[in-house]
Amino acid sequence: MLLEGIDEEEALEHITRTARDVAGADTAALALPGLAGELLIELADGHDADKLLGQVMPEGGRAWTVMKEGKGLMTPSLSASRTVTLAAMRAFGPAMFAPLQTSGRGVGVLILLRRVASLPFDEGDLVTAESFASQAALAYVLAEARHAQDVAALLDERERIARDLHDLAIQQLFATGMQLETVRRRSARGVDAHELTAIVEEALDNVDESVRQIRHIVHELRDPDAATGLVERLRREASLARTGLGFAPSLVISLEGAMLGADDVEAEDLLDERLDAQLTDDVVAVVREGLANAARHAHASSVTVSVSVRGSGPQGTVLVEVQDDGIGMPTRRDRTSGTGNLAARARQHAGTFSLSTPPDGRGTLLTWQAPLP
Numbered sequence: 001m002l003l004e005g006i007d008e009e010e011a012l013e014h015i016t017r018t019a020r021d022v023a024g025a026d027t028a029a030l031a032l033p034g035l036a037g038e039l040l041i042e043l044a045d046g047h048d049a050d051k052l053l054g055q056v057m058p059e060g061g062r063a064w065t066v067m068k069e070g071k072g073l074m075t076p077s078l079s080a081s082r083t084v085t086l087a088a089m090r091a092f093g094p095a096m097f098a099p100l101q102t103s104g105r106g107v108g109v110l111i112l113l114r115r116v117a118s119l120p121f122d123e124g125d126l127v128t129a130e131s132f133a134s135q136a137a138l139a140y141v142l143a144e145a146r147h148a149q150d151v152a153a154l155l156d157e158r159e160r161i162a163r164d165l166h167d168l169a170i171q172q173l174f175a176t177g178m179q180l181e182t183v184r185r186r187s188a189r190g191v192d193a194h195e196l197t198a199i200v201e202e203a204l205d206n207v208d209e210s211v212r213q214i215r216h217i218v219h220e221l222r223d224p225d226a227a228t229g230l231v232e233r234l235r236r237e238a239s240l241a242r243t244g245l246g247f248a249p250s251l252v253i254s255l256e257g258a259m260l261g262a263d264d265v266e267a268e269d270l271l272d273e274r275l276d277a278q279l280t281d282d283v284v285a286v287v288r289e290g291l292a293n294a295a296r297h298a299h300a301s302s303v304t305v306s307v308s309v310r311g312s313g314p315q316g317t318v319l320v321e322v323q324d325d326g327i328g329m330p331t332r333r334d335r336t337s338g339t340g341n342l343a344a345r346a347r348q349h350a351g352t353f354s355l356s357t358p359p360d361g362r363g364t365l366l367t368w369q370a371p372l373p
């Protein structure tokens with residue numbers, strides 16, 4: 001087939017050029033619908049092609065009629081016709097208009113032109129033009145479909161950025177805000193300056209961390225393959241969460257059921273090999289939201305984060321659990337955006353997410369699980 005293996009836009013150019021050669025035309029042009037529903041010349045090849053490019057076909061004119069009615073049309077001379085209003089078109093003599101159609105829908109018009117005073121086109125030429133136009137229609141439809149796919153991918157990406165901003169950067173800034181709030185309250189009570197300075201310093205560290213995270217998100221937008229190891233990132237999360245919780249959470253990371261030691265670089269590399277960048281980001285975001293929720297809602301005195309990876313490939317899984325010993329989930333939830341994001345992140349991997357009561361009956365257990373890529 002004509003289109004196989006080439007990019008659709010190139011295919012359209014190729015079809016236009018070949019149609020011109022085969023039909024013995026001086027110029028070939030392709031009129032396609034523009035954004036505002038107008039019909040304009042998007043491709044032109046041959047004599048005076050540059051004058052035709054970008055020309056908008058007048059409504060009620062030949063191009064429109066051909067596109068709407070789906071039937072080709074020949075004219076012995078555009079320059080001699082009184083109904084041609086576009087100067088760029090009146091500069092030509094014989095013309096043929098062939099419709100681009102797919103399943104009865106007109107998607108454009110192939111226009112073949114000869115110079116003034118040339119021999120007119122004949123019925124055989126029109127048949128040729130129509131067959132080229134139907135190839136062009138196919139290429140156009142493929143291009144349209146690819147564009148729709150690109151738009152869908154773009155929307156997905158936007159959603160992911162929104163989630164990353166919410167789960168990563170915003171939670172961090174929220175914690176910083178709480179610290180500054182504490183400083184304000186305590187300074188109003190005339191608390192010792194040393195104590196306040198310590199909190200402000202911690203808040204400043206958090207602001208630095210937020211900047212780092214936003215940079216990271218921006219950097220990832222430019223270079224999606226960039227990544228720090230999972231274990232390192234989880235340790236940072238745990239350490240950052242101390243401020244909000246008022247104590248250090250425990251962090252247990254395991255591979256095939258064996259707990260990772262403090263500096264087990266080999267095992268850390270193994271983990272990174274089993275998760276890809278997207279899944280790593282999601283695991284980190286889940287841990288962060290779990291810790292943020294424990295800090296903000298649970299009134300807990302201890303929190304344990306466990307991340308365990310078993311197997312590899314789609315048969316393998318990563319399981320994240322964040323368990324606190326706080327007040328437990330309320331019967332009615334006013335907000336759900338953080339947990340909604342976690343559910344969305346799970347769905348994207350065909351994984352699962354749940355909030356439940358831990359086996360000992362106290363607090364909250366967040367469970368998030370996804371198959372490995």
Ligand SMILES: Nc1ncnc2c1ncn2[C@@H]1O[C@H](COP(=O)(O)OP(=O)(O)OP(=O)(O)O)[C@@H](O)[C@H]1O
Pocket residue numbers: 293294296297298324326327328329330333334335336337338339340364
């Ligand atoms: N560990 C927890 N202990 C007690 N309640 C919790 C816990 N985690 C979540 N909740 C409750 O569930 C609600 C929904 O949590 P969710 O994370 O969706 O929203 P949020 O934390 O209030 O706001 P955000 O959109 O900033 O995350 C919370 O408002 C809180 O009432």
Ligand SMILES: [Mg+2]
Pocket residue numbers: 289292293338339
């Ligand atoms: Mg939350």
